[in-house]
Amino acid sequence: MPVSVKHSESIFQSLKRCGIQIASALPETWLVHLIRMLEDDPQITLVRLAKEEEGVGISVGAHLAGVPSVMLMQNHGFLASVNGIVSVAQLYRIPLLMLISQRGQFGERDPWQTEGGGVTEHVLRALRVPYETLKNPTQVARTIEQAQTLANAALRPVAVLLSRELMWEDE
Amino acid sequence: MKRTEALEAVYGQLKRHIVVTIMGAVAVELQALGHQDNFFYLQHGMGLAPSVGLGIALSRPAHKVIVLDGDGSLLMNLGGLTTLARYRPKNLVHVVFDNESLLSVGGFPTATATGSDLAAIAAGAGVPHTQRAHTLKDFKAAFEQALARNELTTLVVKVEDTGPASFVTDLTLLENRFQFKRHLETLTS
Numbered sequence: 001m002p003v004s005v006k007h008s009e010s011i012f013q014s015l016k017r018c019g020i021q022i023a024s025a026l027p028e029t030w031l032v033h034l035i036r037m038l039e040d041d042p043q044i045t046l047v048r049l050a051k052e053e054e055g056v057g058i059s060v061g062a063h064l065a066g067v068p069s070v071m072l073m074q075n076h077g078f079l080a081s082v083n084g085i086v087s088v089a090q091l092y093r094i095p096l097l098m099l100i101s102q103r104g105q106f107g108e109r110d111p112w113q114t115e116g117g118g119v120t121e122h123v124l125r126a127l128r129v130p131y132e133t134l135k136n137p138t139q140v141a142r143t144i145e146q147a148q149t150l151a152n153a154a155l156r157p158v159a160v161l162l163s164r165e166l167m168w169e170d171e
Numbered sequence: 172m173k174r175t176e177a178l179e180a181v182y183g184q185l186k187r188h189i190v191v192t193i194m195g196a197v198a199v200e201l202q203a204l205g206h207q208d209n210f211f212y213l214q215h216g217m218g219l220a221p222s223v224g225l226g227i228a229l230s231r232p233a234h235k236v237i238v239l240d241g242d243g244s245l246l247m248n249l250g251g252l253t254t255l256a257r258y259r260p261k262n263l264v265h266v267v268f269d270n271e272s273l274l275s276v277g278g279f280p281t282a283t284a285t286g287s288d289l290a291a292i293a294a295g296a297g298v299p300h301t302q303r304a305h306t307l308k309d310f311k312a313a314f315e316q317a318l319a320r321n322e323l324t325t326l327v328v329k330v331e332d333t334g335p336a337s338f339v340t341d342l343t344l345l346e347n348r349f350q351f352k353r354h355l356e357t358l359t360s
Contacts, residue, residue: 054222061227061229064211073255088213
């Protein structure tokens, strides 16, 4: 599977540097290595979800209890979480850090992924969620740390979009 | 039994633990009994109260977390029961007030009015202990057992579909949120 282990590792290390102790996730092809790394880390609790919106609740609980957390999902999972993002994370001013694999962009071969890519950024903008697309491997640590810094300062959700360039190594 | 009676019967214990409630009647009625810094009212995001409770329970394993849920809310996130069961936090007690109705929006019957059994669904999801209570006496006993058990419990309590006249209280959402977080910060471990 040509998902980049190296770049998954640098995302993982960035999350460690951010002090993340709880990660909630739903399996997604691009995130398999990252999810495994999080699961294998004794200092991190990985919460495997049934549906992504639950992850908003878990991050809200973790924040209120003083524990830094992250949500990992693909963009369709983000779309499935919108009500939780609006009616809990935004309503209650929660610094929610979301890492979203941006499926459905140029190079996407899976027909079922092609709609989500076209609407994800529009929905993020409509929700006024600040986001950056992460393409350059040298910017992984900076982007994730700065996303967390903004989330904590603004007390609002923030998203990092993980691009195909970063996550996928074409054969 | 009325939900207010059930809340009043266990208020003494609620005061001593971390409590997360759903929106609507449960939040209003608990506040009427006396708000405390350790009570958090999730005034929207229906279905996510057990998820918020799980996030707190995993973060604060030395403290009991009581989630006061309802049938309408829980039915919106039945998958959340499987997540709760997967991590089965020993320090979480999940109480579901089942009035078979979406009371705060006009009393529309939920699926529990037509035979869906939330205690059976929780058991099927893998929650290690599930119980039902129909009388105040049974609820009080079951609640005390659940608190003492040290294992994840879902307790489904059948209550009347009556509630308060108004669902807005003096406590603002953000005031409650910051107060509750400050309270959790004072807890050791």
